[in-house]
Amino acid sequence: MHAEKLNIKNIIIERVKKSMYYVENRKYPSPFVSLLPIVVLIILLFFTIRLFGADALGGGSQICLLVTTALCAGIGMVGYHIPWKDIEHAIVNNIAGVSTALIILLIIGALSAAWMLSGVVPTLIYYGVQVIHPKFFLVSCCIICAVVSVMTGSSWTTIATIGIALLGIGKAQGFEEGWIAGAIISGAYFGDKISPLSDTTVLASSVTDTPLFTHIRYMIFTTVPSMLITLAIFTTVGFMNSSELGTDAVLFTDGLAERFHISLWLLIVPVITGILIARKVPSIVTLFISTALAVICMLCFQTDVLLEIAGTVQNRGEALYRATLTSLFSATQLTASSPELSELIATRGMGGMMDTIWLILCAMCLGGAMTACGMLGSITSVFVRLTRRLVGMIASTVGAGLFLNLATADQYISIILTGNMFKEIYRKNGYESRLLSRTTEDAVTVTSVLIPWNTCGMTQATILSVPTLTYLPYCFFNLLSPLMSILVASLGYKIYRIGTDVSEKKNV
Numbered sequence: 001m002h003a004e005k006l007n008i009k010n011i012i013i014e015r016v017k018k019s020m021y022y023v024e025n026r027k028y029p030s031p032f033v034s035l036l037p038i039v040v041l042i043i044l045l046f047f048t049i050r051l052f053g054a055d056a057l058g059g060g061s062q063i064c065l066l067v068t069t070a071l072c073a074g075i076g077m078v079g080y081h082i083p084w085k086d087i088e089h090a091i092v093n094n095i096a097g098v099s100t101a102l103i104i105l106l107i108i109g110a111l112s113a114a115w116m117l118s119g120v121v122p123t124l125i126y127y128g129v130q131v132i133h134p135k136f137f138l139v140s141c142c143i144i145c146a147v148v149s150v151m152t153g154s155s156w157t158t159i160a161t162i163g164i165a166l167l168g169i170g171k172a173q174g175f176e177e178g179w180i181a182g183a184i185i186s187g188a189y190f191g192d193k194i195s196p197l198s199d200t201t202v203l204a205s206s207v208t209d210t211p212l213f214t215h216i217r218y219m220i221f222t223t224v225p226s227m228l229i230t231l232a233i234f235t236t237v238g239f240m241n242s243s244e245l246g247t248d249a250v251l252f253t254d255g256l257a258e259r260f261h262i263s264l265w266l267l268i269v270p271v272i273t274g275i276l277i278a279r280k281v282p283s284i285v286t287l288f289i290s291t292a293l294a295v296i297c298m299l300c301f302q303t304d305v306l307l308e309i310a311g312t313v314q315n316r317g318e319a320l321y322r323a324t325l326t327s328l329f330s331a332t333q334l335t336a337s338s339p340e341l342s343e344l345i346a347t348r349g350m351g352g353m354m355d356t357i358w359l360i361l362c363a364m365c366l367g368g369a370m371t372a373c374g375m376l377g378s379i380t381s382v383f384v385r386l387t388r389r390l391v392g393m394i395a396s397t398v399g400a401g402l403f404l405n406l407a408t409a410d411q412y413i414s415i416i417l418t419g420n421m422f423k424e425i426y427r428k429n430g431y432e433s434r435l436l437s438r439t440t441e442d443a444v445t446v447t448s449v450l451i452p453w454n455t456c457g458m459t460q461a462t463i464l465s466v467p468t469l470t471y472l473p474y475c476f477f478n479l480l481s482p483l484m485s486i487l488v489a490s491l492g493y494k495i496y497r498i499g500t501d502v503s504e505k506k507n508v
Contacts, residue, residue: 027080028374031382036075037370038379038407041068045453058355061453065362069369076373091368098360098410100284101455105353105360107287108160108463110328113347114294115164117309117327119260119301120269122345124165125172126253126262134173134241138234141166141180142187142477146227149191154198154283155449155456158188160463161273161290167464172252179237181466182474186230189446190477194223200411200445207419208437215441218434221494222442226480233476255337259345261301269293295324305334356462360455363409370407376417379403393429394439394489397422398482401443410455411448415440432496442485446478 044064045056052060069091076082115121132140144166149158163184170180192198194216205215256262273290281289298306299320309332310319326332329350336342370376400421404414418440426436448456452468461468489495 029075029080029378031378033075033079034370034375034378037068037072037366037375040071041065041366044068059358062358062362065359065366065453069362069365072366072369072373072375076369076375080373082373087369087372090372091365094364094368094371094410095361097412098364098455101459102357102360104156104284104287105357105459105462106350107284107291108156109348109350109353111287111291111294112160112164112463113327113332113349114291114298115161115269116345116347117302117305117332118266118269118294118298119262120266120294120297121165121168122256122260123262123264123266124162124270125168126256128165128169130253132169132173134175135238136235137170137173137175138179138183138238139231141170141183142190142231142234145184145187146191149188150195155185155188155192156459156463157283157287158191159184159460160287161270163188163464167466174241177464177466178470178474181460181464181471182476183234184464185449185460185471185475186227186234186477189449189475190223190227190230193441193445193481194219200415201441203412203415204419204437204441204445207416208423208433208440210433210437214434215437218494219438219441222438222481222484222488225488226477226484229480230476252338252341255341256345259334259336259341260305263301266297266301269297291328295328298324298327308334353462356458359453359458360409363453363455363458367407367409376404376407379407390429390431390492390495391486391490393422393425393431394435395486397436397439398443398485401440402447402482405444405448405451405454409451409453411444414444414448418444430497435495439485439489442481446481450475450478 041064044067045061048056048060048064052058073084073087076087077084145158145163148162149155166184167177167180170183171177193201195201196212196216201216202212204210205212208215269290272293273286276286276289303320306320306323306327307316308323309326310323327347327349331346331348331352333346334342336345367376397418401414401418404417405411419436422436422440423433426433448454449460450468450472451457452461457468461471464471
């Protein structure tokens with residue numbers, strides 16, 4: 001265990017070194033100049049999203065990110081003599097850092113299609129609509145995703161599997177997609193945040209030199225109140241909804257039964273997936289096996305659907321083979337009893353993830369350029385100056401974390417930079433490292449999904465087919481967490497200083 005933790009720490013230290021690109025005696029841009037690319041990006045994205053709407057992800061947003069990257073590189077090279085090789089190296093390292101996430105995205109694209117066309121998701125929706133009462137749907141949705149995410153340690157896996165099914169159930173019961181996605185994401189990120197299996201939780205504790213379970217226990221003081229308020233909101237909204245949703249739900253389930261072969265045997269796929277997750281099988285392996293099982297079920301239970309996708313291919317074997325491959329890498333559109341149901345059962349496959357992957361690559365280019373040119377360090381130095389008092393220190397950490405999420409478009413880089421920036425400040429002010437690790441998670445992990453060009457925001461919007469700005473107002477847990485961190489600090493509740501609370505230390 002000690003060797004494993006040491007290895008994780010060495011990896012983190014190496015990644016931090018690659019992320020900084022700081023050279024002694026080199027002149028770097030001032031905070032004012034460093035903010036210029038961010039201002040330009042916001043302006044470009046504003047007009048792009050206004051003109052293209054949801055289609056902005058098809059290329060417009062990517063161009064905005066690349067133009068801003070070029071502006072950063074130009075300022076750094078011309079105005080401050082930053083070598084191009086440093087900028088290029090930073091960009092390459094940023095892209096390498098998200099390579100695993102890109103592979104997961106591709107597999108999730110195939111998994112989403114396989115789970116839908118195999119009848120797994122329709123079966124979950126069919127029985128879920130009958131079990132979950134509409135008035136308790138939003139709060140149940142949030143709790144279910146929280147439990148699954150704690151078990152998996154991954155908000156991405158939770159949203160890509162049970163989240164998609166819950167979205168279908170919610171639509172069948174008449175809820176707006178923003179509310180449903182908000183409940184799914186709130187629950188998934190709560191679980192991700194407090195799960196000892198979560199990579200962001202391990203990263204935040206490791207980079208701040210905080211024992212993992214000390215970090216998790218200390219997050220309870222901000223995380224649980226935020227979640228309780230979130231559940232109260234979803235419960236209230238559920239009771240305010242009309243009780244006439246049952247008729248629509250019956251029509252929805254009847255439409256699914258007409259289109260797919262509904263069978264309890266299909267639930268073997270999510271059950272086996274849950275077992276793999278419980279046994280801590282790596283995410284990529286778990287998602288791949290789950291996709292393969294869904295493909296087998298697709299061939300066994302939904303041959304009519306596959307033959308419809310294949311089109312006019314005469315040979316049955318060739319038709320099934322063609323349809324199976326097509327469903328995994330390309331978009332499919334099946335006709336159902338209603339336009340809403342047709343939209344729900346439509347799939348995009350791996351190809352549907354390409355816009356997101358393209359956007360992530362462009363965002364990594366911007367983050368690398370800003371890091372190499374010293375712009376990120378220059379801007380974050382402004383936050384560091386506001387750390388004389390406890391509340392100011394916490395607020396500065398939250399502000400820096402949010403800014404880094406905006407600028408680097410990657411929660412892992414943001415956690416690393418935030419933790420390392422403030423580690424010495426917290427120590428000099430006499431506060432234990434767990435305060436920094438908790439604040440970093442409150443500021444970075446849960447807010448990454450609220451930013452349209454962040455890897456998390458792009459991914460969840462793509463998986464759920466709900467734009468980031470549509471679900472953002474309803475992700476109450478994610479919105480409350482950074483505010484709760486500042487509130488708890490202002491109250492001075494459970495704020496430990498170095499060398500105090502000896503009994504507490506003996507227990508962690």
